Amino acid sequence: MSRSIPVAAVSDAVVDGVDVDAVATAVRGCPGVLDLYGGPPQLIATYLPGRRVEGVRVDRWAVAVQVRARWGAAVSDLSAQIRAALRPLAGGRRIDIVWADVADPPPLSAAPATTSGARSAPERRGSWTRPNAYTGRVDDNSSEPTIPTGAATRPPSSSA
Numbered sequence: 001m002s003r004s005i006p007v008a009a010v011s012d013a014v015v016d017g018v019d020v021d022a023v024a025t026a027v028r029g030c031p032g033v034l035d036l037y038g039g040p041p042q043l044i045a046t047y048l049p050g051r052r053v054e055g056v057r058v059d060r061w062a063v064a065v066q067v068r069a070r071w072g073a074a075v076s077d078l079s080a081q082i083r084a085a086l087r088p089l090a091g092g093r094r095i096d097i098v099w100a101d102v103a104d105p106p107p108l109s110a111a112p113a114t115t116s117g118a119r120s121a122p123e124r125r126g127s128w129t130r131p132n133a134y135t136g137r138v139d140d141n142s143s144e145p146t147i148p149t150g151a152a153t154r155p156p157s158s159s160a
Contacts, residue, residue: 032073
């Protein structure tokens with residue numbers, strides 16, 4: 001007597017033994033990932049009955065994901081997070097990551113109101129600034145002295 005598998009137990013999201021929905025959920029769960037992305041440069045997607053999973057592709061050799069990263073996420077750290085999340089789901093396949101986009105940086109906040117205890121602009125400068133060697137002012141455009149080049153100097157005049 002053969003036992004039949006209930007239809008509800010078989011997921012339509014399994015491609016070559018990999019659950020595409022689980023892959024998408026795992027990648028979206030990584031802190032530096034804003035979302036999966038199915039558009040250019042690679043047009044990565046999985047086509048399932050009646051729907052498409054953007055940003056995930058499974059074949060015999062690899063699980064490929066295409067992501068949009070959050071601003072400020074280090075690519076090396078994020079790659080390690082994604083690979084660690086997908087390793088148990090990939091069935092021994094290589095994990096390919098395509099970086100499609102990075103989210104815009106957060107908007108600059110408005111300058112804080114000056115209070116009696118606030119420091120002036122030159123005092124708030126970081127340690128990277130230093131006085132200009134020629135003018136002695138900190139607020140010059142460059143933190144390094146300007147060194148004239150041959151193209152910018154006047155040729156010596158000949159006195160006859």
